[in-house]
Amino acid sequence: KAGVTQTPRYLIKTRGQQVTLSCSPISGHRSVSWYQQTPGQGLQFLFEYFSETQRNKGNFPGRFSGRQFSNSRSEMNVSTLELGDSALYLCASSLLPVYEQYFGPGTRLTVT
């Protein structure tokens, strides 16, 4: 079975721009979660989607949003980018909520 994939793998953006990241879960997995990983803050939960519905949201500003499609693929969007948004963005999929999560390779976002 193919693993979780994320595109793009690397991205460089300028402050004030917006960005969209994509995540394709393992086939059959219906839950997708997004995390931000930085050296200082570790792994922080952004949000979780199940059956196209956002079930949980972490403590991030409204500039961070996401959605899930009927095929379980998910996108996250960050608007009005700030320097502090530079991070590795990881998505993880699981068959159902509170099942084992499997991570994608991440998208490395650099904001200049």
Place this chain on the structure above:
Amino acid sequence: GENVEQHPSTLSVQEGDSAVIKCTYSDSASNYFPWYKQELGKRPQLIIDIRSNVGEKKDQRIAVTLNKTAKHFSLHITETQPEDSAVYFCAASNTGNQFYFGTGTSLTVIP
């Protein structure tokens, strides 16, 4: 919300020795506790997990123990090898599927 604390932040052991990493959590509703290994430049990989109805789980050289009363769980790696060198993260989750991660332990196994 949940708060997961992980100790130590760095750990060096001689090859063949054991390594123990400990995590505490605050929310008694948490019922699923996975451990992830992340090598440099790679994605976190699930290495073992435990649910709140079990006290201990073992998979070859890796074991996890859970003490629900004290709200702590630990990762034990025996007979460490250089390839065990990585950052290890613990996490806690409840039925809401919101995962809270510890800050990570950088494990170095010295040959």
